[in-house]
Amino acid sequence: MxxxxxxxxxxxxxxxxxxxxxxxxxxxxxxxxxxxxxxxxxxxxxxxxxxxxxxxxxxxxxxxxxxxxxxxxxxxxxxxxxxxxxxxxxxxxxxxxSSVALAFARVGLPWDDALVVSAHGRDLAAAVNACRAHPKVAVLTGPGAGPAEIGAALGATARRMVVCERLGTDEERVTAISVQDTARAWADPNVTLVLDDERLATRVGSAWPRAAAPDAWALPESEFAHRDSMVTKAEVRALALARLAPRPGLLVWDVGAGSGSVAVECARFGAAVVAVERDADQCRRVDANARRHGVSVDVVAGSAPAALDTLPDPDAVFVGGGGPDVVAACARRKPARVVAALAAVDRLAPVRDALSGGGYAVDGTLLQSSRMRALPDGSTRLAAENPVLLVWGERL
Missing domain, CATH: 3.40.1010.10 (Tetrapyrrole methylase, N-terminal domain)
Structure with a gap:
């Protein structure tokens, strides 16, 4: 032209x-x-x-x-x-x-710490996962991906939504509502704010939105409350995170979460995370560890695989506890990646078969690490950690 x-x-x-x-x-x-x-x-x-x-x-x-x-x-x-x-x-x-600036202005909130995502012509699940993970999210909506669909996908999560319809016009309407009450017709165009008021009240939301890698990962075990050293070791977490590839817009399951160290680390990368754990005390530890690190982890108390049935489909799964039947149940939900940590070598073959039978390319490694320990005379010895077999599958 x-x-x-x-x-x-x-x-x-x-x-x-x-x-x-x-x-x-x-x-x-x-x-x-x-x-x-x-x-x-x-x-x-x-x-x-x-x-x-x-x-x-x-x-x-x-x-x-x-x-x-x-x-x-x-x-x-x-x-x-x-x-x-x-x-x-x-x-x-x-x-x-911008419509986002107008929306936050209408509710009197700053938005330099907000995460802004678009569901207009894009994958709704990615926008919903961002809402699960971050305490302050603005969603640019579109046909079939509006407030009603966002609310339905969020389900019972404790979030408040503010739907801002036709901003800047005579038909402008701003409605604050719970996610459970969004099943109605909304006027286009609209911007939807999804807010976790509890986390915002504790000033977690004052930090910049987590849209890139955190400042550290594979954190020391001392960064997590745990019972009798029942925590995934840093060396194992480092490789597990590399294979899970958590990031904003994805949903990760941590099954048999224990203290939730893997769940928390995935959330620190900006992913939405569901931690499944059958022990009530451990569930409380997962929640405490998430709060300590300023991230959101949805804790589901129950035993896998039954507890997985009502969960939203994951993009990646870490299986820290449970046998081949749990791995197979996770594979049936078709996440892009599944990672399993095994303490017993006799579980290798059935876990491998569960993944390959579910349509995954399977690989793995035995992690054996020895950490430096000081001796009384000032010299250093190497103390061996328990070996862990890490098996992973990537969907073909």
């Missing part, structure tokens, strides 16, 4: 001078129906009502002359600017106030 593509962010307030001049000189104006009705489109300009994104972008690429795209809020924030750049266009951007 020749000429300039100017992207105007519309947030319901009067357009500024630059945006008004760009519109007055445009020969092509592209936008949603409500945006075109809200701004002063020149009578001589051709208009394209935006539905699917690709045809609108192609029309802009073919156009000779000045073009304006009217989009919601800040179009560089989960907006059309990315698509224009990918199509080889170099747009001039005049942003408005």
């Amino acid at each position: 020749t000429g300039t593509v100017t992207v105007v962010g519309y947030d319901g307030s009067p357009l500024g001078a630059d945006a008004s001049r760009a519109l007055a000189g445009a020969t092509l104006v592209v936008g949603g129906r409500r945006h075109l009705d809200a701004v002063a489109v020149p009578a001589t300009a051709r208009t394209v009502v935006m539905g699917p994104l690709s045809p609108a972008v192609e029309e802009l690429a073919r156009h000779d002359g000045e073009a304006v795209v009217v989009a919601s809020g800040d179009p560089g924030f989960f907006g059309i600017v990315r698509a224009l750049r990918e199509a080889g266009l170099d747009p001039r951007v005049l942003p408005g106030v």
Whole structure:
């Protein structure tokens, strides 16, 4: 094309001078129906009502002359600017106030510590897992991935939702509601805030959102409350984390969680985590360890495999306790990765067969480590830890 593509962010307030001049000189104006009705489109300009994104972008690429795209809020924030750049266009951007900024402003909350995700045209499960893991999340919703679907997926979790419909318009509505009460029709577009008030009240939410690796991992056992040294050793956790690959947007199960050291470490990487443990005292330790490290871990008290039946499907599973039947039950849920820690070598073959029979490429290693220990004379000896067989499967 020749000429300039100017992207105007519309947030319901009067357009500024630059945006008004760009519109007055445009020969092509592209936008949603409500945006075109809200701004002063020149009578001589051709208009394209935006539905699917690709045809609108192609029309802009073919156009000779000045073009304006009217989009919601800040179009560089989960907006059309990315698509224009990918199509080889170099747009001039005049942003408005983003819908996320408006949503947090309406409820009087800061949002420099919020995690912002989009479910519009994307995997809803990833957005829901972000809501499980982080105490303050803004979700940009879309058809089939709105407040009702988010609330249904979150289930009985203790979260408060604030649904912000049609922000910046005369039809704006802001509704605070529990996740259990979201099964109703909501107006599009909307932004949904998902808040864990308990964690926010303890100032966990004052930290930056965990969107990258934590500052340390494979933490010393002393970082976790445990019973009689019943805790997955740091060397084992290091390899298990590498094979589980936890990150924001994923859901990890820690089955037979014990003290929950693997669960907590996965949560520190930003993953949503469910810890399954049959011992009530250990369940309390998992919860205490999660609180100590400022992360969210959903603790399910029960014995696997029965306790797994009602859980949401995982992306990765660590089996720290339980036999081949538990591994097989996990494999039937088809996570991308399964990692099992075995203390008894005679469980290797049945666990291997359970994974390979479930459609996984199987590998493993025996971890034998010796740690430095000081002797009375100032010299150092090496003290052997109990060997652990780590077996993992990656879905074919």
